[in-house]
Amino acid sequence: MIEIRFHGRGGQGTVVASKILADALAKEGNYVQAYPEFGVERRGAPVYAFIRIDNKPIYDKSRIYTPDHVVVVDPTLVEAIDVTVGLKPGGIIIINSDRRPEEFNFPDLYRVVTINATEIAVKHGLGTLAAPIVNTAIVGATIKILNLCRLESLIEAIKEGVPIKPQDNILAAKEAYEKAQSLL
DSSP: OEEEEEEEETTSSHHHHHHHHHHHHHHTTOEEEEEEEOSSOOTTSEEEEEEEEESSOOOOOSOOSSOSEEEESSTTHHHHSOTTTTOOTTOEEEEEOSSOGGGSOOOTTSEEEEEOHHHHHHHTTOBOSSSBOOHHHHHHHHHHHTTOSOHHHHHHHHHHHOOSSHHHHHHHHHHHHHHHHTTO
16 A cells, blocks of 8 residues: 655645545556545645555545655645654655755655646646646656556546646646656
8 A cells, every 4th residue: 555645735736636646546446545634724724635545445544644655735834844754764755846855854764856846837827826726737746756657547537627727737747747757
């Protein structure tokens, strides 16, 4: 089983990112769970989303305490909270950032990969300049970096699950996927 924790802020599409990823994985015959954790948070407050992936039914319905990997949708959270809590040694931390991985101060137990999903989202007109929606771009990079599923499965999940600007979201996911290729 693979367990992934997403860190984001309300309004960035973090919860939708985990759902789109789950839908793409399910298209390839995987068993998946995707669910958020938040209370009455306002826009901009930290939110978490979790996803479990397996090739057999998943019965554990608890929160993910020891993820295999972490995806950070909002890079300011790296300074605000400890995104590595419970992260298994050898885990990959994927951060939406224009900074280089070595600029982040994480223990050598983890591999850090950065992708500028914000730039990609803005380029494709997703959200606004002040509040870009980076979910499809970060998922495009995530599936490539973690080798989770085919890009075609993600494109189908976006077509089915993203009602606003689906074509622009597909282009953002494709661009992030292709850029992630050079990060491996």
